Amino acid sequence: MADLEKIKQLREETAVSMGECRKALDEADGDIEKAKDVLRKMGRSLAEKRLEKEAKSGIVYSYLHSNNKIGVMIELRCESDFVAKSEDFKTLAHELALQITAMKPKFISPEDITEEDLAKEKEIYTAQLEESGKPKEMFSKIMEGKIEKYKEENSLMTQVWVKDSSKIIKDLFDEIVSKIGENIKVSKFTRYEI
8 A cells, every 4th residue: 555645745746636646656566656657557548538528618728929920729628617717727728729839730630631631632742752753662651651641740639749749749638638537629729820
């Protein structure tokens, strides 16, 4: 059984509930660093379970870049008004707005990319490949890689987080979901630039 001081320390460092901290410390045999990894893994499974819950509350967050030439509006949803008013939720909205400002995603997730958009990209890549002089038998493999990269770079949830290149935005979401215990989703966003 994990001792109370370690549970308190882990709670302070992760902001996860005392009960979850105790379980993680028990599983990690009292090692705080291992317990953090256990919590991250638990966060992923918790995030997957929370996806089934309806996100009917939330906020509309706006961000205007310091140069006054880029602005972002984002609709971020959650399950309860209590969470919508929390600092963690508002911080997530701000981080997402900064990501959208910097990385210019076109879609929320790869599933949102239409067949029409993919067909357009394939047409462009085909023309590039034909002019490249590469063997035609390599085209399909190269095309597959280019399409996957297009999906990753143009979908907010699969983009590398600008503040921590070891994470993608989906990882950030999973951490927040495990911390607050509610389903969170981006309903839509708009990026303006002059």
